[in-house]
Amino acid sequence: MKRPGPLLTLLAGLLLGVFMLSLNATTGTKSASSYREESPSPKASASPAPSSSPTTTAPSPSPSKSAFPNADYAGRTDDDSSAVAVSLRDGKAIAYFCDGRDKESWLKGNVKDDGTMKLTGKNGAELNGTLKDGKSIRGTVDLGGQRYGFTADKAVRPSGLYRATATVRGAKIDGGWIVLPGGKQVGILDRDGKPSAAPEIDPETGAVTIDGQTLTARPVTP
Template sequence: MKRPGPLLTLLAGLVLGLFMLTLNATSGTKTASSSYREESPSASPKTPPTSSATPSTSPTPSPSKPSVANANYAGRTNDDAASVAVSVRDGKAVAYFCDGRYKEAWLRGRVNNDGSVKLTAPNGAVLDGKIEQGKKIRGSVKDEGRPYTFTADKAVKPSGLWRATAKVRGAKIDGGWIVLPNGRQTGIVTRDGKTTSAPRIDPETGTVTVDGQQLTAQPVTP
């Protein structure tokens, strides 16, 4: 009865040892796996490249500016029948067509980036032209169905376009003058809708006498 004791004890120890060995192996595997999963994110961080972190952006375009410089132009039609003056400011233009007797038209419109202009007047007159390198403008004015081709050179004050409006002896006065670079003048004064040739203007001061009253004309801009 005493002999089986050591054998059973040995078997029990062997079983216990196998159980503990299996338990350690299983625990070690879990620990290693858990440790790997916890350390893997920090072991190989995914940092995006610097070039992709900052998206490329195009520079914000600045507001477009008119490509045609501000200037005044004055000249004659090719048949020498009338004068034409054009004033350009900030992409806009105003023009005056005048024969110095009874025919006149005030025209307005925009200046395209290529220097071309198409100006219109309340009386139906139309001016089509092209500014050439800021030195002159060539084109035509169509008034009352008749076209007048012209060339107007760049004008520097006192030459250019002038206008005066006032009340003289109860009459509404509206006068327009074109002063050419050579000093030649063309103008018309309208008194309550009736047109006559305008008296000479002093281009240095803008003063002019109409019906005995001195007026001051001003340079015209859009």
């Protein structure tokens, strides 16, 4: 019997190789396909969109009237017989009416948002006025059964209202001064309840000499 030749042996080996290659290819495809089927499909975890509640915008408050600036005012009565000064601070006011001889009154009260004021003093004294644009006060003073109309313009130091209180040689001293725009002064000095014309003060320092003693008159504020 003849042995298979080398060609037959080579052919048999080639067929075996093709068979093995086909088997491996089939097994690999099946494995890959099986992996994809067994793999869980990813679940989309979508968080719910936040509910959009309507935004409520609070109405902006209506602007309030601004307070009148702190200032001093000084002027004369319509009949030119007396002077009036008003000091305004943070919505409060103090005023002084003085004729420079024997009639005077200190008054105080509040200033409303519209600029009106009603100030009261001793013995029924009353000042009613209106602040106009922060530049002047127009009003009336009722004192001793008389009514005095007045206009007081905004004053710049040293113009304004001053006062000094002390005890000099056993007497109680209470002095009030109005320094008008232009420098003229109107004041009354009260000694133990007896009024008289007041000596002039130094408007720059407030210094005044009374019965040989030097006092200091200071600006008056509420």
